[in-house]
Amino acid sequence: MTSQSPPPSGPPDDARRPHGSPEDPIDPDATVIRGPLPAEPAQSPDETQQADPAEQLDFAEPPAAAESATSDGAVSSETTVSAESAGSPAGQKRARLVAIVAGAVVVLVGAVYLIGYLMAGDKLPKDAQIAGIAVGGLTTEQAIQQLQGELGDRATAPISVTAGDQKATVQPADAGLSVDYPASISAAGGGRSLDPRHIWQVLTGGSDTDPVVVTDQQKLTAAVAALAADLDRKPKNAKLAFDGAKIEQTKGRDGVSLDQEKAGGVIEAAFLGPSTAVVELPATITEPEITTAEVADVVASYAKPAVSGPVTVKAGTAGSFTITPAMIGNSIDVVVADGTVKAQLDPKKLHSEAGPALAKVELKKPRNATVRLVDGKPKVIPAVNGTTVKAADLAGAVEPVLAKTGKDRRAEVQLTGAKAAFSTADAEKLGIKRVTGEFTTYFPYAYYRNVNINRAAQLINNTVLKPGDTFSLNGIVGERTAANGFVEGYIIQGGKFKKELGGGVSQSATTTFNAMFFAGLKDIQHQPHTLYIDRYPPGREATVAWPTLDLKFQNNTKYGVLVQAYVKKSTPGSRGSITVKMWSTKTYDKIASSNLAKSNFTTGRDITDDSPKCEAQAPVQGFDVNYSRIFSNDGKVVKTEKFFWRYAPTDRITCKR
Incomplete structure (x- = not known):
C-alpha cells in the first residue's frame, strides 16, 4: 500500500487540462477533410488551444504535401518535385496517389485511436x-x-498488538x-487519459497495486503514547x-517499555492487514x-522439605516439645539479597510460634521484682531468674533438620538462664x-456495698x-460481672437510682481520687456524680x-507509687469504710484542698x-461547687489547680403501686 499525506483539494489533473489538448478525445462528429486543405487565417495561441481535437487530426498532411523549409529558413508553400515529374502527367498522378494513401493512413490511425479512447473511457x-481486490474494467465510481x-471492514477493523506479554488493540481512526x-x-x-500508453494499458494490461493510505501523524503519535500508558x-x-504449612507462590512478571518512535511505523504498516493478525x-x-523460576527453585529445595513434617526438640533436662509444620511455615522469612531470593527461619518468629509448645516443658519462668506491703510497710520483693530456650539457639537447632524426613527430624537445644x-x-x-x-470514705450497711x-x-x-505510668480503674478492676x-x-x-451489677464501685473511685489528689499526682480523667x-x-x-x-491519673513524679486499698465492712449496726493510700517519696511539702464553696x-x-x-428517692438540692488543689514547698504556694462541678437536683420520687 502507498502512504501519503492528505491530498490537496481541487479537480483531478485531467480536469485541470485545457480543453483541446492532444490528450482530449477525438470528436466523432468532426468532419474529416481529405486532400489539400484550404488556407486558413493564422490563429492566436489561445484559439489554437481551443480547437477541436478532431480538426487537429484532420489537418495532418501527407509527407509529400507538407511544407518544406528553405535553406534560409523560409517556408515554401509548394510541393518540391523534380521538374520533369512535376510537369508530366505521370508525376502529377503519382503525387495525387501518395497524398491519397497518406491521408487514408492518417484517417485510419485516427479512427483506431478514437475507437481505443472510446473503449478505454x-x-x-x-x-x-x-x-x-479485482477492479479491472470498472469505471472509477464502480471501482x-x-x-x-x-x-471497508479491514480499514476500520481494530489492529491487535502485543508488547511482551501485554496485549491491546488500536482503532485505525484513533x-x-x-x-x-x-x-x-x-x-x-483509473480515470480518462489521451495518452496512448494509458489507453493501451486499460485495454490490455493492469497489475495489483497497494491502496493509498493517508496517515495523520499527530493522531498516530497520540495513539502510540496512549498505548505506552496502557x-x-x-x-x-x-x-x-x-x-x-501452605506454600504460596506469586509469579513474577517482566517489565515492558514500548519503543514509541518505532511503534508508529509498525502500526502503520499493519493497517489493512489480516483481521486475525497480531502485531508485535x-x-x-x-x-x-x-524470577518465577528462582522462586520455584527455593520452593523445591527448601520450602517443601521445611514444612514436610513436625520437628521434635529436646530442651535439656526440661523435656521435649514438638514444632508443627504450621509453626515452621509461619516462622520462615523470604529475603532478597544481591538479586538472590533466600528462605530461612526467623529466630524471633519461631520462638513465638513455639511458645505454646515450650510452655508444656518444665521451664522456670523469671519473676520480676516488685514492691508489696508486708506488715503494713512497703517491701521490695526480689526478682527471680528462670530458665529458657533462647530464640537464636532454637532456630540454630531446628534449621539443620528441616531438609530431613521422618524420624530424622529431631533437634536438641540447651537451656539458658532467663533474667527478670x-x-x-x-x-x-x-x-x-x-x-x-490517703483518704477514707464511709458507707452505710448494705450487702452489695460490702x-x-x-x-x-x-x-x-x-x-x-512506675514513673510515667497511668492508673486506670476500669483497666485494673475490669468489667463488673458476676x-x-x-x-x-x-x-x-438518667437522674434516678437503679440497680446494676457493680453498684457501689464508685465509692472506691471517689476514695482513690482523693488519695491521688492529696498525693499530688496528675489528674487525667475523672467525673463527679450527676446527683450529689x-x-x-x-x-x-x-x-x-x-x-x-473511667478514673485515670498519672504518676508524674520520678519515683514509683504503690497503691494500697482496704475495706472495713459495714454491719447492720455500723458503717463500713474504704481507705486508699499512695506510697512513694514526697515531691511537695504539702498538698491541700481549699474550701468546697457551694x-x-x-x-x-x-x-x-x-x-x-x-x-x-428523697429530694436533694442541686448546686455549683468550686475548689482548688494547693501545692506548697517551704511554706510557699508553688502551684494551684482549680476545679468546678455542677450538681443537678435530685427529684423526689414516690412509688405508687
Missing part, C-alpha cells in the same frame, strides 16, 4: 487489482464502490489511518510466602530481580517509702505505678461506669412513679 486496466465494499479511495483508483490506472509496566518480583510492537523487556525484666535493683530505685496521700467495694479494693491493692466477683447494687442513671451524694466531699469525688466513664442552689421535681421497678 473511464475504466481501469482490465487486469487491475488493489490489495488483491471506488467495489474497493469500499471489499476493503491512530489517524484511513484509505484514500480516489487516489487508490488513480494509482491503479502497555508499559515495571518489572515485578516473584514472591514466596507461607500460610502456616518493538519494546524493551526487563526481567524482574527475582525488672530487677531487684530496679525495684529499690523506685523510692517507695512513705504515704504521700461485696462490690471490697472486691474493687482487692483488685486495686498493691498496684505499682464472674469477676460483683453483685447488683444501686447506680445513678452527701457521704462524698462535694465536687471532689468520682463515678465510674464500664466501659465509658452556690446556685436548685430544687428538683416531685414525681410519682407507678412502674414495677420504681425506686423511691
Whole structure:
C-alpha cells in the first residue's frame, strides 16, 4: 500500500487540462477533410488551444504535401518535385496517389485511436487489482464502490498488538489511518487519459497495486503514547510466602517499555492487514530481580522439605516439645539479597510460634521484682531468674533438620538462664517509702456495698505505678460481672437510682481520687456524680461506669507509687469504710484542698412513679461547687489547680403501686 499525506483539494489533473489538448478525445462528429486543405487565417495561441481535437487530426498532411523549409529558413508553400515529374502527367498522378494513401493512413490511425479512447473511457486496466481486490474494467465510481465494499471492514477493523506479554488493540481512526479511495483508483490506472500508453494499458494490461493510505501523524503519535500508558509496566518480583504449612507462590512478571518512535511505523504498516493478525510492537523487556523460576527453585529445595513434617526438640533436662509444620511455615522469612531470593527461619518468629509448645516443658519462668506491703510497710520483693530456650539457639537447632524426613527430624537445644525484666535493683530505685496521700470514705450497711467495694479494693491493692505510668480503674478492676466477683447494687442513671451489677464501685473511685489528689499526682480523667451524694466531699469525688466513664491519673513524679486499698465492712449496726493510700517519696511539702464553696442552689421535681421497678428517692438540692488543689514547698504556694462541678437536683420520687 502507498502512504501519503492528505491530498490537496481541487479537480483531478485531467480536469485541470485545457480543453483541446492532444490528450482530449477525438470528436466523432468532426468532419474529416481529405486532400489539400484550404488556407486558413493564422490563429492566436489561445484559439489554437481551443480547437477541436478532431480538426487537429484532420489537418495532418501527407509527407509529400507538407511544407518544406528553405535553406534560409523560409517556408515554401509548394510541393518540391523534380521538374520533369512535376510537369508530366505521370508525376502529377503519382503525387495525387501518395497524398491519397497518406491521408487514408492518417484517417485510419485516427479512427483506431478514437475507437481505443472510446473503449478505454473511464475504466481501469482490465487486469487491475488493489490489495488483491479485482477492479479491472470498472469505471472509477464502480471501482471506488467495489474497493469500499471489499476493503471497508479491514480499514476500520481494530489492529491487535502485543508488547511482551501485554496485549491491546488500536482503532485505525484513533491512530489517524484511513484509505484514500480516489487516489487508490488513480494509482491503479483509473480515470480518462489521451495518452496512448494509458489507453493501451486499460485495454490490455493492469497489475495489483497497494491502496493509498493517508496517515495523520499527530493522531498516530497520540495513539502510540496512549498505548505506552496502557502497555508499559515495571518489572515485578516473584514472591514466596507461607500460610502456616501452605506454600504460596506469586509469579513474577517482566517489565515492558514500548519503543514509541518505532511503534508508529509498525502500526502503520499493519493497517489493512489480516483481521486475525497480531502485531508485535518493538519494546524493551526487563526481567524482574527475582524470577518465577528462582522462586520455584527455593520452593523445591527448601520450602517443601521445611514444612514436610513436625520437628521434635529436646530442651535439656526440661523435656521435649514438638514444632508443627504450621509453626515452621509461619516462622520462615523470604529475603532478597544481591538479586538472590533466600528462605530461612526467623529466630524471633519461631520462638513465638513455639511458645505454646515450650510452655508444656518444665521451664522456670523469671519473676520480676516488685514492691508489696508486708506488715503494713512497703517491701521490695526480689526478682527471680528462670530458665529458657533462647530464640537464636532454637532456630540454630531446628534449621539443620528441616531438609530431613521422618524420624530424622529431631533437634536438641540447651537451656539458658532467663533474667527478670525488672530487677531487684530496679525495684529499690523506685523510692517507695512513705504515704504521700490517703483518704477514707464511709458507707452505710448494705450487702452489695460490702461485696462490690471490697472486691474493687482487692483488685486495686498493691498496684505499682512506675514513673510515667497511668492508673486506670476500669483497666485494673475490669468489667463488673458476676464472674469477676460483683453483685447488683444501686447506680445513678438518667437522674434516678437503679440497680446494676457493680453498684457501689464508685465509692472506691471517689476514695482513690482523693488519695491521688492529696498525693499530688496528675489528674487525667475523672467525673463527679450527676446527683450529689452527701457521704462524698462535694465536687471532689468520682463515678465510674464500664466501659465509658473511667478514673485515670498519672504518676508524674520520678519515683514509683504503690497503691494500697482496704475495706472495713459495714454491719447492720455500723458503717463500713474504704481507705486508699499512695506510697512513694514526697515531691511537695504539702498538698491541700481549699474550701468546697457551694452556690446556685436548685430544687428538683416531685414525681410519682407507678412502674414495677420504681425506686423511691428523697429530694436533694442541686448546686455549683468550686475548689482548688494547693501545692506548697517551704511554706510557699508553688502551684494551684482549680476545679468546678455542677450538681443537678435530685427529684423526689414516690412509688405508687
